[in-house]
Amino acid sequence: MKIFRRRRTLQMAAVSCATLASLAVALPASAAQPATHPAAFNETTMQLTTTPVSSDPRACVSRSIILAAGSYTFENIGDFENLGITIPAGTYAWQDCLQASVTNPGFYDQTTELIAPNGEEAASLDSVRGFVGLPPNTLVTTTWGSELIPGF
DSSP states (O other): OOOEEEEEEOOBOSOOHHHHHHHHHHHHHHHHOOTTSOOEEEEEEEEEESSOOTTSOOEEEEEEEEEOSEEEEEEETTOOOOEEEEEOSEEEEEEEEEEEOSSSTTSEEEEEEEEOTTSSEEEEEEEEEOBOSSOTTOEEEEEEEEEEEEOO
């Protein structure tokens, strides 16, 4: 099985929480989503600080998903870069985790994995996220995670 990986740095501008959430959720899915096969999401909404530190706890959201064989677009929510993958049918484990970045202080590292039925990694995405233009130690409610968009 071919393993796909992508690493991307994201910066979140100072916009209202409602605007940020609508852009993060609506825009990527509307770009290429066929009407008969909607996108699947693995996401959560939570408050994040604009100044994360390495001692902050790691947050994860996980699910099991049954996927048909075919081509999918795999992307982290809010990341307008994506990864095209082709996978066999099966039940996959899907996990997104967010934690304070060790290599990029003041930012978050998001790791997204899709694990195949045989336990091997089918796809992986890594992003660095941060809030730009907001005061330090501000709490921002934001939605983060990933999505799979069927290409069939």
